Amino acid sequence: MTLVLGCIADDYTGASDLANTLTRNGLRTVQTIGIPADDLKLPDVDAVVVSLKSRSIAAGAAVEKSRAADKWLRSRGASHVLFKICSTFDSTDKGNIGPVMDALRTDAGDNIVLVTPAFPETGRTVYQGNLFVGTVPLNESPLKDHPLNPMHDSNLVRVLARQSETNIGLVDLGIVASGADVVRSHLDGLSENGFGAAVIDAVFAKDLETIGTVALDHRVSVGASGLGLGLARGLVASGRVNADAATSLAEKPVGGAAACLAGSCSQATLQQIAKAEHAMPVLHLDPEKVVVGKEEVQRAMAWAKEHLGKGPILIASSSTTDQVTQLQKRHGRDAAGHAIEQAMADLAEALVGAGVRRLIVAGGETSGAVVDRLGIPGFLVGAEIAAGVPVLRAVGAGQGDMVLALKSGNFGGPDFFADALKLMP
Ligand SMILES: Nc1ncnc2c1ncn2[C@@H]1O[C@H](COP(=O)(O)OP(=O)(O)O)[C@@H](O)[C@H]1O
Numbered sequence: 001m002t003l004v005l006g007c008i009a010d011d012y013t014g015a016s017d018l019a020n021t022l023t024r025n026g027l028r029t030v031q032t033i034g035i036p037a038d039d040l041k042l043p044d045v046d047a048v049v050v051s052l053k054s055r056s057i058a059a060g061a062a063v064e065k066s067r068a069a070d071k072w073l074r075s076r077g078a079s080h081v082l083f084k085i086c087s088t089f090d091s092t093d094k095g096n097i098g099p100v101m102d103a104l105r106t107d108a109g110d111n112i113v114l115v116t117p118a119f120p121e122t123g124r125t126v127y128q129g130n131l132f133v134g135t136v137p138l139n140e141s142p143l144k145d146h147p148l149n150p151m152h153d154s155n156l157v158r159v160l161a162r163q164s165e166t167n168i169g170l171v172d173l174g175i176v177a178s179g180a181d182v183v184r185s186h187l188d189g190l191s192e193n194g195f196g197a198a199v200i201d202a203v204f205a206k207d208l209e210t211i212g213t214v215a216l217d218h219r220v221s222v223g224a225s226g227l228g229l230g231l232a233r234g235l236v237a238s239g240r241v242n243a244d245a246a247t248s249l250a251e252k253p254v255g256g257a258a259a260c261l262a263g264s265c266s267q268a269t270l271q272q273i274a275k276a277e278h279a280m281p282v283l284h285l286d287p288e289k290v291v292v293g294k295e296e297v298q299r300a301m302a303w304a305k306e307h308l309g310k311g312p313i314l315i316a317s318s319s320t321t322d323q324v325t326q327l328q329k330r331h332g333r334d335a336a337g338h339a340i341e342q343a344m345a346d347l348a349e350a351l352v353g354a355g356v357r358r359l360i361v362a363g364g365e366t367s368g369a370v371v372d373r374l375g376i377p378g379f380l381v382g383a384e385i386a387a388g389v390p391v392l393r394a395v396g397a398g399q400g401d402m403v404l405a406l407k408s409g410n411f412g413g414p415d416f417f418a419d420a421l422k423l424m425p
């Protein structure tokens with residue numbers, strides 16, 4: 001297997017979002033969970049997205065895991081590696097975007113790294129270095145209340161400068177609109193002046209195509225699925241990939257019971273849960289009880305077993321920002337988040353044990369905990385449920401045939417759960 005593109009994603013939903021974008025733009029792509037074992041049988045692909053769960057861990061550990069993934073991807077032939085971060089730049093002043101970017105740049109020997117979380121299809125645009133989520137700047141968007149990494153500054157040059165060892169420059173939209181060569185010469189100027197990374201504006205897909213073309217001159221880039229789109233289209237345009245070969249790898253039905261687990265507290269997910277109440281039985285966990293013991297999970301499983309034979313079910317820990325804040329005050333942010341993620345993983349394991357073969361998970365960290373517990377080594381990418389969310393078919397899993405959807409908290413329309421089930425027969 002010789003790769004044209006290697007990708008390291010800092011969470012599992014982000015990885016499937018990227019794998020989806022690469023597939024839709026002509027690259028045969030597989031998503032692996034961590035660095036694949038040597039005996040994992042992977043199809044012949046153009047791109048591998050190695051999923052890490054490194055967004056919210058200590059920066060040093062994120063750097064170590066990302067470096068190991070980079071080494072594996074390079075050893076399989078990847079000449080360019082994209083570090084996939086969240087389109088809402090989820091991070092704190094300690095990292096992990098800056099420290100991982102710095103380490104990958106050093107290992108690759110690049111002078112300067114292009115950085116953009118823009119993903120216009122989902123409303124993420126960058127102008128003058130400021131990230132917009134739909135119509136509002138990042139710091140006014142629901143991300144200001146994220147349970148793990150509240151985002152209070154929309155200026156990414158400033159945000160990244162607080163995390164990185166290098167100076168952070170800006171390539172503004174006017175330069176991007178002037179074309180690849182103008183971007184290249186601006187980058188040369190920044191690099192000569194000691195800038196090791198530059199946030200680059202993008203508002204439309206055509207901006208990302210220009211950025212992708214320039215990024216391919218380098219060995220590393222940092223961005224979300226929009227940059228994936230630019231890189232994929234650049235690779236196809238240059239003839240390095242035959243887009244006709246990229247058919248969907250994961251179509252046949254699996255049957256079996258269906259369940260949804262929601263651990264995201266994003267506004268989008270809260271709305272999707274409210275809509276799902278009209279379509280399937282929904283159990284709201286008591287988050288306080290989840291944090292203090294195992295009984296709430298047992299109660300949920302007893303409830304699930306009563307309903308599973310009759311159709312899909314949804315179990316949610318999600319609650320409003322005020323309730324999240326109260327719980328975190330009582331138990332601490334990390335402890336509360338971790339306990340709920342582990343409860344979701346317990347539930348996923350028990351649900352699969354009870355015959356669930358179609359599983360939808362809402363929330364990035366939540367999905368990471370679930371997929372780790374199920375021990376799934378990788379995924380093939382199937383139909384697109386919503387922008388950034390494909391159907392995934394597990395490969396090499398002990399449970400046999402199984403399809404999943406791993407939804408970023410913020411993604412999907414109000415009927416997401418019903419929409420997903422329709423595409424997961
Ligand atoms: N009711 C709740 N109170 C506090 N934290 C919660 C609650 N429900 C879930 N969480 C935690 O909030 C975090 C949500 O993050 P994540 O799953 O990545 O969702 P998103 O995709 O929206 O970022 C997880 O750590 C999860 O365990």
Ligand SMILES: O=C(O)[C@@H](O)C(=O)COP(=O)(O)O
Pocket residue numbers: 011013014015017018085086087088119224225363364365388407408409410
């Ligand atoms: O880029 C994005 O927005 C997503 O791919 C992503 O990474 C979302 O993260 P979570 O909301 O934590 O799932």
